Amino acid sequence: MSVLSWNRKQPLVLDASGSAAHLVSRRYAWGVFAMVFALALTDYIDRQIIVSTFPYLKKEWGLSDTALGALMSVVSITIAVCALPAARLADRWGRVKSVAAMGGLWSIATIGCALSGNYAQLLASRALLGTGEAGYGPAGGALLAGYFPQRLRATVMSAFQAAGPLGAVLGVLLGGVMTVHWGWRVTLGAFGVPGLLLALVFRRVRDYRTPAVAAGADRTAAPPAAQAGGIGLRATLRELSRTRTATWCYLGGALNLMVLSTVYTWLPAYLGRAYGLTADKAGAKAALVILAGFFGAIASGYLADRWAATRPRRRLLVPTGLALVTAALLCTAFGALAPGGLQFGLVLAAGFPLAAALGTAPAVVVDVVPPSLRATAIGMVVLVQNLFGLAVGPVLTGWLSDAFGLRTALGVMPLFCVGGAVALWLASRTYERDLANVAAAASR
Structure with a gap:
């Protein structure tokens, strides 16, 4: 069944485990994944291509290294500031509409970068x-979390997040060649x-409904807008931060x-500076490192799921x-x-x-939040990881x-990876x- 042929007027409903995968074909679920991944790929290309x-x-x-670094950091800052409002919008308005709207906005901003006449305009774009x-990340991640069962979530989410390293690879590699x-x-x-x-094409993907947060509530009666919309921001934040696992994962990530x-x-x-390489050659070598990250993200997610089969x-x-390695x-x-072969x-x-x-x-x-708060939970991940990481x-x-x-x-x-390892170990406990x-x- 084609992803584009499904009737979107009757949303899917998640079961108690938070999965709608059994209600759609495997081909449809992976088709949705392919579309989410493709759009994420353009996102990370647009974000990373500037480094070349x-x-x-x-x-x-005549920019300093601090000013150049700010061109990357400002993206992460605005993502962090807007992550929770945008994620709550996804829970209220719908994940598919949010993904399409966000993709259109960042694509327009990308064109604005090319038209910038000075540093301030480029920074604003x-x-x-x-x-x-x-x-995008919260809405896309929540959408995929509903289409795939829990036993595959780390694999699917890691493959989705691997669009970051792959997009960065393409951004650095193509950016070096194109700039020259x-x-x-x-x-x-x-x-x-x-x-x-x-x-525009993503608008044809089918969204789903989520079960209620409250125990004993009708799990199929209301769409995510009603479920998430009934919880205030302060209550939502308490719900997302009440588990130590989530808190340590925010920090470790x-x-x-x-x-x-x-x-x-x-x-x-x-x-370029230490090895005397031109932009295209430096981009090609850097792309190899980022490409290793693409495979590492997928492989580590798969390994994590397999190893957790007997002990979560x-x-x-x-x-x-x-992280320690x-x-x-x-x-x-x-x-x-x-600088030399051994270092590289x-x-x-x-x-x-x-x-x-x-x-x-x-x-x-x-895994540790109610299904109806998934987009908002991933929004919290995006906020913390962007504001305090990226x-x-x-x-x-x-x-x-x-x-x-x-x-x-x-x-x-x-050395910050050592701190990340400690936080993730505490989350595992x-x-x-x-x-x-x-x-x-x-199950209540």
């Missing part, structure tokens, strides 16, 4: 791009139109993403261990080795475990680079209890 233009912007407008992206041949303006605006077209955003943003510039807390022990590899590469080899090896928490942490958060990494690294040099900055930042509490509430 850093040498040109630095030369044309990047902020608008982040506003559009704010609701057509300039930075064409590079920044190139993927705006494809994003708009995908957003943010600390790991601080390091990921640092590497993905500054590695092309480091390769093991789902979080996988990203815990891989990432810190060891990157600190050694930039802190103890000079360690950085490339670190690319695989670097993205291990991308899908696993949000999947665990989804927003901090690029600009903090830029500041450290201006003060001590880029190599020193890249050698210090991976309460995960099974919180998971049982949600299952008990759903």
Whole structure:
């Protein structure tokens, strides 16, 4: 059955386990996944492609490394600020409508980046791009969480989140080539139109209804708008933060993403400065590291699901261990080795475990909240991980680079992965209890 052929006038209804997968064909569910993934891919290309233009912007407008890092951080800041309102809108208005609207907004902002006449205009366009992206992850993640059973959620969410590393790969790789041949303006605006077209097509995907939060309530009577809309913001925040598992996952994911955003943003510039590579060649080498993250995100999510089959807390022990491996590899590469083959080899090896928490942490958060609050819960993940992770990494690294040099900055930042590992380990200690509490509430 084609994804585009389903009648959207009769929404799906989730069962007590929070899954609608048994009500649709496997082909339909994976078709929806493909569309969500494709739109997310344009999102991350639009976000990441600017790093290949850093040498040109630095030369044309005389920008410092701090100012360049801010062009990445401002996206994460606006995502963090808008994440919860946009996620609540998705729970009230519907996930499909929210995904389409957000995709259209960030695509328009992407075109605005290409038309910027100065740094302030470019910074504002990047902020608008982040506003559009704010609701996409929560709405898309909540939609997928309903289409697939719990036993596959870490795998599916990790594959969805892997659009980030893959989009970053394409952004850095294509951005380097396009900037050399057509300039930075064409590079920044190139993927705006494809994003708009995908957003329009996405309107034909079918949304679903969710069960009520309150025990004993009619689980099929009201759509998500009524379910989520009946809970105030303060009560919603209490509901999302009352489980220790979710709280530690928010923090652990943010600390790991601080390091990921640092590497993905500054590695092309480091390769250009330390290795003397042109933008396209530096982009190609950096793309290998990010591509390793793409495979690492999917593989770690699959491994987490498989290892958790007999003991659920093991789902979080996988990203815990891989975060420690990432810190060891990157600190050694930039802190103890000079530029060369061995240094780059360690950085490339670190690319695989670097993205291990991308899908696993949000999947665990989804597991320990009521189904009708999933989009809002993922919105909280987006808020914390962007504000305290993705927003901090690029600009903090830029500041450290201006003060001590880029190599020193890249050698210090991976230490945040150690903090991320501790947080995820603490989350693993309460995960099974919180998971049982949600299952008990759903069965009443």
